[in-house]
Amino acid sequence: MSNLKLISILKKYGKVKAIDNLNLEVQDGELVTLLGPSGCGKTTTLRTISGFLAPDSGDIYINDRRITDIPPERRGIGLVFQNYALWPHMTVFQNLAFGLQMRKLPKDEIKRRVKQRLETVRLEEYENRYPRELSGGQQQRVALARALVLEPDILLLDEPLSNLDALLREKMRFEIARIHKESGVTTVYVTHDQTEAMVISDRIIILNKGRIMQQGKPEDIYENPANKFVASFMGNTSFINGTVVGFNGKYTLVKTGDGLTIYGIGRKVKKGENVVIAVRPENVQFVLPPDIRGGMKSNNLFSMEIERETYIGEVVDYQLRIKSWSIRAKSAVSNKMTKGETVKIYLDPDKMPILSE
Amino acid sequence: MFADARKRRGFIFPPYVFLLFPAVLFMLLIYAYPFISSVIRSFINKNGALSFDNYIKSWDLYLKDILFTFSITIFNTLASGTIAVLLSVYFRLHDSVISRFLINLYRLPIFIPFVVVAQMMNGFLAPHGLLNIALAQLKLIDLNNPLQLFNFIGLSFGFIWKLAPFTILIIYGGFQMIDNSYIEAARSSGARRLNLIIRILIPMNKPSIMVALVLIYSQIVGTFTLPYMLIGGKIPTTITVDIAHRVNYFMDFGVANALGVFSYILVFVTAIYYLKTKAREVK
Ligand SMILES: Nc1ncnc2c1ncn2[C@@H]1O[C@H](COP(=O)(O)OP(=O)(O)OP(=O)(O)O)[C@@H](O)[C@H]1O
Ligand SMILES: [Mg+2]
Numbered sequence: 209m210s211n212l213k214l215i216s217i218l219k220k221y222g223k224v225k226a227i228d229n230l231n232l233e234v235q236d237g238e239l240v241t242l243l244g245p246s247g248c249g250k251t252t253t254l255r256t257i258s259g260f261l262a263p264d265s266g267d268i269y270i271n272d273r274r275i276t277d278i279p280p281e282r283r284g285i286g287l288v289f290q291n292y293a294l295w296p297h298m299t300v301f302q303n304l305a306f307g308l309q310m311r312k313l314p315k316d317e318i319k320r321r322v323k324q325r326l327e328t329v330r331l332e333e334y335e336n337r338y339p340r341e342l343s344g345g346q347q348q349r350v351a352l353a354r355a356l357v358l359e360p361d362i363l364l365l366d367e368p369l370s371n372l373d374a375l376l377r378e379k380m381r382f383e384i385a386r387i388h389k390e391s392g393v394t395t396v397y398v399t400h401d402q403t404e405a406m407v408i409s410d411r412i413i414i415l416n417k418g419r420i421m422q423q424g425k426p427e428d429i430y431e432n433p434a435n436k437f438v439a440s441f442m443g444n445t446s447f448i449n450g451t452v453v454g455f456n457g458k459y460t461l462v463k464t465g466d467g468l469t470i471y472g473i474g475r476k477v478k479k480g481e482n483v484v485i486a487v488r489p490e491n492v493q494f495v496l497p498p499d500i501r502g503g504m505k506s507n508n509l510f511s512m513e514i515e516r517e518t519y520i521g522e523v524v525d526y527q528l529r530i531k532s533w534s535i536r537a538k539s540a541v542s543n544k545m546t547k548g549e550t551v552k553i554y555l556d557p558d559k560m561p562i563l564s565e
Numbered sequence: 566m567f568a569d570a571r572k573r574r575g576f577i578f579p580p581y582v583f584l585l586f587p588a589v590l591f592m593l594l595i596y597a598y599p600f601i602s603s604v605i606r607s608f609i610n611k612n613g614a615l616s617f618d619n620y621i622k623s624w625d626l627y628l629k630d631i632l633f634t635f636s637i638t639i640f641n642t643l644a645s646g647t648i649a650v651l652l653s654v655y656f657r658l659h660d661s662v663i664s665r666f667l668i669n670l671y672r673l674p675i676f677i678p679f680v681v682v683a684q685m686m687n688g689f690l691a692p693h694g695l696l697n698i699a700l701a702q703l704k705l706i707d708l709n710n711p712l713q714l715f716n717f718i719g720l721s722f723g724f725i726w727k728l729a730p731f732t733i734l735i736i737y738g739g740f741q742m743i744d745n746s747y748i749e750a751a752r753s754s755g756a757r758r759l760n761l762i763i764r765i766l767i768p769m770n771k772p773s774i775m776v777a778l779v780l781i782y783s784q785i786v787g788t789f790t791l792p793y794m795l796i797g798g799k800i801p802t803t804i805t806v807d808i809a810h811r812v813n814y815f816m817d818f819g820v821a822n823a824l825g826v827f828s829y830i831l832v833f834v835t836a837i838y839y840l841k842t843k844a845r846e847v848k
Contacts, residue, residue, distance in 0.1 A: 260749055280752045287753045293746035297768040306764070307754030358754060 210271050210361035210394050211236050212257065217266035219252055219418075226252040227263070228418035234362075239388050239395040241405040244415035245441070250398040252418075254364045257396065258285050270361050286355030286393075288365040292347045294339035300326070300350050301335040307358045325357040328387060345376045352384070356391055363395045369404065381407045402442050406430070414438050432475075436563050439486035446535035447484040452477050452562070460562050466531040471507050472560030482565045489525070491559040492537035494545075495552040508555040514547050528553065600829070607822035619823035626820075631827050633801035634786065637717065638831065641724040642782045648725065649732035650774060654762050656733075657740040658748075668737075674730045683794040686723040690714040690795070715795050720803075723791050728784065732777045739773030740766065772842060779839040783832045804828050 212234040219227040226249045234240045242250045255261040257268060259280035267276045275283050287293075294303050304322040313321075326332050329349040339347055348368055355363055368384070369377045385408045388395055399405055405412050406426040413423040414437075422434040433439035436447065450462040452474060460474030462485055472485050495509065512528040512535075519525075523538045528551070537553065545551055610618040623631075656668055674682070689695045697711040706712060714722070743766065751765045767774065789805040796802045798810060804824050811821040 258749070258753055260745075260752075280749070281755050281757060283753070285753055287746075287750055289746040289750065291744060291746055293744065293750040295747060295751070295765060295769065297771070306751070306756070310755035310757075310760060354750070354754070 212362050212394060212396070213269040213272075214253075214257070215267045215269070217253070217256060217263045217268070219249075219256060219261065219263050225418050227256065230266070230418070230420065232413065232420070234394055234396060236394055237392045238410045239385075239397060239408060240411045240413060241397045241399060241409040242413050242415055243399060243402065243405045243441070244421075245400060248415040249418040250400070250415060251366055253415075254366050254396065254398055257362070258287055258364055259283050284358075284361040286358055286360030286363045288348075288351050288355050288363070288368045290367045290370055292339070292344075292351040292371075294347055294350055294354070296339055299336050299338055300331065300342070303339070303350060304354050304357045307354070311358075321357055325353040328356070328390060329353045329383075344372050345380060348372065348380065349383070352387060356387070356393065360393065363393045364398075365395065366398045367400070368397075369399070370401070377401075377404070384408055414441060431559075431561075433486060433561055433563065436484050436486070436565065439484075439561065439563060443488045443490075444536050446487045446489075446533075448487060448533050448535070449482070449484050449565070452479050452481045452483055454479065459557050462562055464531070464533070468510070468531060468533075469507075470555065470560065471557035472555075472562040473558060474562035477562055477564060483562050484565060486561045486563060487535045487555065488559070489536045489538045491556055492528070492535060493554045493556065494537070494539055494543065495554050496543070508557050508560075510553055510555070511550055512553050514545055514549045514551060517545065517547055519544070603822045603825050604829075606818060607826050610819060619819040620826075622820050623823045623827065627804070627807050627824060629801045630804055630807050631824075633717075634804045634828070635831060637720060637724070637792075637803060638782060638785045640717075641721050641728065641785050642778055644721065645725050645729040645732045645781055646736075646774065646778050648729045649736045649777065650767065652729075652733055653737035653740050654766060656737050657743070657766070658758070658761075671730050671733055674727050675734060677727070679727065679788060679790045682723060682727045683790045686719065686726070686791065687794050690719040690722065715799070720792055720795050723795060724785055724788075727791070728781045732781055735773050735777040735780070736770065739770040743769050775842050776839065779835045782835050786828050786831050 212232075214230055214232040217227050217230040217232075218225065228249075230249075230253065232240075232253075242253060244250055252261065256263050259275070259278065263276070267274055269275065270284070294300075295306070298306065301322055304325060305318050308318040308321060322335070323332065326335055329352055331346060331349055331353065334342065334346065334350075339350070342350065348371075351368070352365075365384075369380050372380060381404055384397075388408070397405075397408060409426055411423060412426050412429050414421040414429065416437050422429055422438045429438065430442050433442060439445045440447070448462075448464060448468075448470065450464040450468075450470065452460055453463045453469070454461045455474075456471070458473070459471040460477060462470050462472060462474075462483055464470070470485055474483065477483050510530050512530045514526055515529045515534065516527040517524055519541070522541070524541055524544050526537045526539065526545070528535050528537055539545070607619050608615055608617070610616040652667070652671070656664055677685075687694075691697070692711040692713065693708065696714070697706065697708065700706045700712070701708040747765060747769065748761065751761050756765065787805065788803075789809065792803040793806050793809065797806065804827060808821045808824050811817045811824065
């Protein structure tokens with residue numbers, strides 16, 4: 209049973225605020241992901257939690273115990289690094305046993321716990337191997353087991369999968385999610401990979417320049433981005449700029465500089481405000497000729513020109529153009545269209561978030 | 566697997582192997598030839614016959630010096646090594662004004678040649694040298710009865726002053742190669758400083774520590790100027806001084822060569838170790 213609380217954490221490097229007044233609460237057993245571009249302060253935040261970096265101000269609590277001034281070795285925090293950081297002169301068993309030996313547990317107990325942990329990560333047969341004799345994925349599982357064997361209050365992972373190849377990374381996402389479920393440890397996970405965050409997180413926190421941009425369940429953030437930054441970071445979002453010209457029921461009407469009118473959902477925008485419409489590829493529907501019947505509402509129906517088409521396996525990725533706007537779209541391979549064609553598309557107004565500039 | 570690879574490559578030398586010839590020739594001329602000829606000559610007595618005379622004479626006259634050389638070498642290797650490991654660990658784990666100042670300062674002696682060091686130590690450690698005068702000023706000793714330092718102690722002081730920095734250079738370099746994450750993983754596992762140093766840092770840096778020890782070991786065995794200027798012909802002294810003595814005063818190359826062979830043997834043991842660790846590293 210452990211929760212983590214960061215209260216008004218500030219960390220500056222010179223004039224740069226690497227963490228800018230960060231407030232964060234992680235519930236017991238929750239897996240929270242810090243997601244953001246390079247340099248947004250993810251690692252700095254983790255190092256502040258683990259105690260290797262002292263914040264300029266603010267406080268950190270684990271289970272309501274203030275740990276801001278407690279050295280790393282007494283915080284009860286497990287760490288997993290991007291480079292695994294397995295001690296190369298120790299076998300897998302010794303790597304896992306080290307922390308338990310520091311706690312002066314009896315030998316049998318150490319053996320029992322190490323074996324049990326290696327089972328969780330499915331590496332029982334590898335206990336006598338040295339790290340260099342393991343594959344990257346196996347090394348990362350050992351690193352995870354080494355952190356978990358100490359039954360930490362909090363587990364911190366800093367881009368643990370970014371050294372793995374794409375295929376393995378995808379497999380390991382599920383593996384980490386499974387291990388997290390089994391161990392139930394309160395976890396903060398850092399990544400700059402949006403998909404990875406979506407797969408494993410209970411909650412995602414989007415960071416930019418040391419500040420929280422938005423937090424929430426993966427699907428909430430994805431579907432209702434709070435601002436342009438979040439929208440651009442989640443999914444292959446294209447943006448169309450315009451001005452709010454009115455409201456129609458639940459919809460907001462936006463007019464672009466070159467005269468398009470687009471319906472969408474504007475939660476916090478006012479008439480006359482300059483806004484962007486976030487268009488995700490999966491919300492761009494191709495309307496094939498038989499579908500265009502009389503009576504179908506003509507809002508958000510546009511003719512667009514295919515500027516580029518790219519076959520990427522399961523789907524075809526398009527770049528479409530209308531007037532000065534370029535958006536991305538996807539279609540099944542069976543309806544592949546070619547460059548130069550003009551197509552009718554429909555932008556579902558319920559899925560067109562309108563965001564302040 | 567390795568055997569396979571070797572078989573496939575076979576012993577077909579690529580044409581560019583000729584590029585190695587100048588270097589190999591140089592090595593043969595400068596190192597191999599004098600080495601082999603001195604070993605051969607050590608077995609030739611005054612009458613030009615093969616015999617162990619030179620060895621018997623060396624053993625009788627200079628056993629004490631051989632042992633002295635051996636103990637000076639071992640002691641100073643270990644002492645420089647220990648000091649270097651401690652300072653390197655300090656440099657690696659602490660980032661402060663003092664550590665940064667020391668990091669910049671420690672390299673200085675590396676650039677001062679042994680002859681100059683010997684000259685400096687001669688003045689510094691002499692009965693009425695700087696050290697004794699300073700100690701007398703502090704009323705720690707009486708200048709009429711100064712510390713006698715032209716012996717094991719003074720020689721070791723000189724060696725450590727000169728060689729510890731070189732040792733730090735190599736060992737600290739090794740510690741710098743260890744990424745912070747290894748240290749942080751250990752600390753978050755509950756390791757305090759001592760365990761961190763003994764169980765993580767030193768074992769991870771073992772190759773460079775060993776290389777440093779082997780290199781200063783062989784340097785100490787072969788150093789002439791420092792013992793010559795501090796101890797000279799007094800007994801016990803080092804093998805290098807004895808060799809110079811045999812040659813300068815007796816033109817006795819036989820015994821000098823035999824003494825040389827003794828120092829080869831002292832170095833040989835560690836050289837084999839060095840090569841073995843290197844070979845393991847390459848693997
Ligand atoms: N030791 C340091 N000295 C000065 N500035 C630093 C230092 N460490 C980090 N920074 C700065 O703090 C900011 C946050 O860095 P941080 O390492 O936390 O980013 P990150 O989100 O982990 O990025 P990445 O995804 O590239 O790992 C960056 O602007 C970085 O340049
Ligand atoms: Mg980082």
